[in-house]
Structures are given as C-alpha cells and as structure tokens.
Amino acid sequence: MAVSPLIVPGSGERGPHSKSKLSAASSGNGTPSTTLGSNSLKDVAEQMNEEEKDKYVKGKKVGEGTYANVYIGHHKSDPSNLVAIKKIKVQQEYKEGMAPDAIRELKHLQELSHPNIISLLSVFSSKDQNLNLVLEYLPLGDLEVLIKDIENIHYGAADIKAWMGMLSRAIWFCHENFVLHRDIKPNNLLIAADGEIKLADFGLARSFADPYRVMTSNVITRWYRPPELLFGAKHYSGAVDIWSVGLVFAELVIRNPYLPGDTEIDQIAKICAGIGTPTEENWAGVSKLPEYTVPSPTTPVHGPEHYLGMFGTAGPDGVDLLMKMLILDPRRRITAREVLEHRWWRGEPRATRNEDLPKKGPGSGLSRLGATESKRPGMVEGVARRLDFGA
C-alpha cells in the first residue's frame, strides 16, 4: 500500500520506538526476529511480510505455466546463494478464493523438512497479492529427463538404488507425518546440484483422513494411479503412494512407463495385463468397490519369473521389492517403513554416491526446472488438479 502524503507530524518518531518494541516481542523459540521497516503505517503482519520479501532478489523468469511462473532468485545478503521463486498466479477463473493447489502445497511444505523433500525457504506476497514461494534451487532437472535421455544418460542398478533410496526416504517421511503426496511420478522428482533427489509438487497432497471421512479417488497421474483409486475407493492410505513409487522404480529400470494407459479403462486393462487381474481371490472385497470392473478373461498375478525377465537389472532382491510395491491389494502392499527395511538396500551393488550419479548438464536443467515447477501435468494426464476440497 502506498504511503499517504498526509503523514502527520510525529509519526516519524514512532519508527525507532516501535522497532524496539517489536524486536522485544519476537520470541526466542524460532520466531524470526522482526525489525520495523521504514513504513510505520503498515500493520505488524504487513511488516513481517515486507521483511521476508526483502531477503530475496527476484531474477529472470525460467518457467511459465498456467498455475505459476518460476523465477531464479538469490539471497540479498549472498548473491551466490540461489533460490527458485515460484510465483503463484491469481486464478481469475477460480471463484472460490485461494486455489486448492496453492493451499495444499503451502500447508504441507511448511511442515515437512527433509533432505529428500523440496525445501520451502520462505513465503511472501507481492503487492499485487500474488503468492511467492521461495524454494530451494534445483538446477539439474528431474528424473523424467534422465529416464528419457537414453542417448546421453547411461545408468545402472547402483544408480537406480540410489535414486530409489532417496525417493523411499521422502515418501516414508511424508507418511510418518501423516501426509499423502498423491502425485508421485518421475517429473515430480527434482534433482539438486549435488545429485540429491527432492520430492516436489505437493499440490495434490493432503493429511490422512480421520476414520470414516471420505477422500476423492481422482488423484495421482493416471499411469501411476493404483487400482483401488481406479476402482473409485474413497478410503485409502499411504499404499496409494507406494504403488506410484513402484511404477517409478519399474520405469527407471526399463526407461519407459511400465503401464501407460490411454484412458482409465485402458489403465485398468494395462494393470491386469502387466501385473494381474484384481479379483476376490487376490484382494478380498475388491469387487465391492464402486467402480470395480475388469476385462475378461482374467490374468493370473504374475510370479517372480515374469518380473525377473523384465526387470532383471534390479537383481532378485530388487525385483522382490518391486513386486511388493505392486501388490494389488493395498492392505497387503508393502508400507514405506517396510520398504526402508527391505534387504535390497543392504545387498550388492551398493547405491551410488550422489557425486557419482549421472547428471544432466546445468544448461539444459534450467529450463526443465521452470517447466516442471510451473506446468500442470495433472491436467494433461487426466488428474483433476482443481479437485474439490472434499478430497
């Protein structure tokens, strides 16, 4: 807001006086200390916002999408310390106020602090009331880029183990904090300068529901969506994310999406063919799910030999873990905690160290960061990003 030209005499003296008061008020338990800016006409809340905003310098735009634009920026105090600033657009066509994706992303990233989850460093608003999320700078693209670049990027079982380890720790941490991510896929797995994998895009995330509360089944990009959601389940758990993790694992190995369905019907058909048909025998109760329908004839659930033939690169232990992530019945599917306890991690080959992981050049990574952070892949893939809040 503009400073009024009618500042009354005496208001200037209030500045330093109030400054000490406000500083005294900031507590020692982690509340950032607040000093008053020059404008004593602003609310305390507005001053705190200004102070956050003043810590960063916004640079050039590196990505543009319908949901947000991404800029490169840096700390004002240290220009070599880069950040990504995701400016969320006011969505004129969304008439219900602040949009669900922005709320979800803010709510969960504010709480989750983990080396394999993208860090939200700060949030501030600019004067046009656009939200700016200051995120850690992740210049090396995402896992989808690496998977697709078969020409230039070569990787093996040890690299896959390293990436899967980081993804598994991220999703374990989400579930441990009662958060479902609900959109795990290779292009939401960003890569930091040091090779660390970071789970990003919490625009579909939500906290675990209380018992009996329903959730929407219209989440997770189709290719990574588990059968219970395709069948319209309204009560589900972290198992939905584990299924997606399993498909990322499979895709890392074969360097192609394992179950690329064209429609929801086709997705179910691909699951039946690629894994096995969900039936009452392998999943008690499945036929009672609201949208349960499977093509006939049914396919029996594939055994290890099928997976070893296709995913043998991961070794027998890796294949065992993959099969447990892709168990049709969500109640029997491996949990995030059990994933971390699996023997695959301890066996040979050891996971590659971050500095030795295959990487894309930083040049091509930049544009990728922008695209990933701002585009709304869910729309393309058929996930309703603007799902209702009853989700």
Add this chain to the structure above:
Amino acid sequence: MISNIVPEDARYLSSTQYRLWSFTPADLQALRTTTNQFAADRVREAVRRAREARALSSADVSDADPESKSRGASALPEGEVDCLTVEEELKLITYFCRQTLQLGDHLNLPTDATAVQYIKRFYTTNSLMTYAPDTILRTALFFATKTENHYFRLSKFAEAIANTKPEDVLASEFLLTQGLRFTFDVRHPFRALEGAVMEMGAMAQGAVPYNESAGSQPQDMSRRVKIAHGVARDRLKTSALLTDVYFHFTPSQIMMASLLLADEELIHWYIASKFGTEDPMAQKILIVLSDCAGMLQTIEPVAAGPTTERKAISALAKKLKKCRNPEKIDLVALQKVKREGDGVEDEKVIKKRKMEREKVAREADELFGPGLTTG
C-alpha cells in the same frame, strides 16, 4: 536407516505451530501490546487524515459533488479517539471465537476448531480496530474448510449466513493468510485424546501391561475412563480453543490437562503407570499439566459465554465501533484496488457498497455483527 527415525517430540518441534505460533506468556503479551499500540496510532492518524480531507473539501465551495463530502465522514468519530486496550481486544476476540464455534455448529462444520485458531493467530499481529472481527471470522471459517479438506461451496457458505455475500468472505482471505504467515496447519489435541482413552480403556481390561509401582487400578476404571473422555472432549472443544493454551502448550499436554481436570485420580494413576511413582519426570509433567489446566479453567467449558459478561461485551462492541480505522472498513473495495493495481475506483460501485454497508450496519445494531447464528 531406521536409526534416523525422528522421535515424535523432534517432529513437533519442526512444526510451524511450534516454530511460529508458540510463545512464552510474556512474549505473547508483548506482541499483542505492540500490535494494539500500532493499530491505535494508525486509527488516530487515519481519523486525523479523514478530518483534514473533510475540512478541505467542505472549504472548497466549488466542489459540486456532495457524495465526496459525505463519504467516509459518517464513520468518523467525534473528539479524541478512545481506542481499545489489549485486554479489551482479548475479551472481544474470545466473544467472536465463541460466535465462530456457534456458526460452525450451525453450518455443521467440523473445521471450526481450526478457524478459531486462525482467528487467534491472526489477531496477534492485527487489531480488531483495523480489521473487523465479524468479517474475519467468516473468512476464517470458510478458509478452514479449504485447508481441512472439507469442501463447502462459497456461494452456499455465503447464503447460509445472514447478510453475507461471497465477495465479503473473499475480500479478507488474503489478509487472513498473510496474518497466518502462510502457515495453515493446526495441530489439535483431539486425536491424542482418542489415543489416551483407548489405551486407558485397554488397561482397564487388563490388555496392556503397565508399571506395577503405580499400584492397583482406580476403582471402576472402565466407567471412569468413559466419563473422563466426554468431560475432557467438551473441554477441548471449548476452553482449549478459547484460551491461549495452543500458544503455550503442546497438543498432548493440552489433552492430558483436560483429562486431569476431568478425573485427577485417574490421570495421576495413568502417569504413574508410565513412569512409576519415583521418576522425577512424572513430577515435571504434572507441573506443566497443572499450569495448562489452570489456564483451561479460566474459561468455562460451555458453548455460550456467561450472561454476566453480556453487558460488558456490548459496551466494548460500542467502543470498537467508535475506534474503527476508517480506511479499513470497506475491505471489498480495498481488495479491488489491490488486485487491480490502481487507485481509480468506480464511484458508483463505492456508493452502492456504502449504502449496502450502512443498511447492514442498521440491521446489526442489536448487539452487533448481523445475526450470525441464524442462517
């Protein structure tokens, strides 16, 4: 890898509820005092500005637009502005938080507990004199339905509340989120209560082993656990939300304190069953719990405020009306300016809104704030 698993306490310490929204009582008091004094200064400045502007325009006889003269002038208090004190603001905030709970009840929204915490957090850095509580409470209640995944259509929400339009609810949404410092997660003690009650229930059945030095179980434990559950839950839905306990204690402490108030003997035994009777930790815990219980007892666990306070609240409401910041009354118009980024406003829109506002104000004079609890 498993050794990296962070204990629950450490995880709470990384929550925004702890990092940004926990204070010592002295710090909280200091913050509220600063906020109040700032707002009071700004009200006086704004009133002075408005008076000067009025004097200027009435001196200008060539001014042919009578509308510009009267605009805003009607809201101007006469004489020296008598501002609310911190204590007076707090009393009113409690009153409006109760209104929020009643409105939440009326609309059957399980998210009113979160909304109340939003309101309490918002008013640590904003004053009632700047932003009207009856407006903020609607916005907080609506916004909580979004953050808690309890979808409620804005148009239906507005319809269900008297004299409310969707734009009124949205006009202060951004202000609210800024006041919340863009942190929307509130950790409540409700799930913790269910957990403790289940465990005590299992203990009463003999299904859970416990520290034998605690002595024999309290008489008739199963029944007492059930009763304590209900009493504690009522306390969590009222006193815990309306007092400052969320700012000073963890959800589990608040939960245990509410149980302590419900059945002291039962909870003493429960704590001893965990630590034995000799462990100094048990004593430490009890000291914190009784601090928290003391704070909970300052507000009775009933939905409606005490009738004895009605007069005082009514007087405070009148006082607030006279010290409102005249520049922050029409939030819908302010929001329009901010969003559209220029100061050029459509005179007709302003006039229309002003008339609507005055109509609402006339209708709302019984206590104040249009009848929130009647749809």
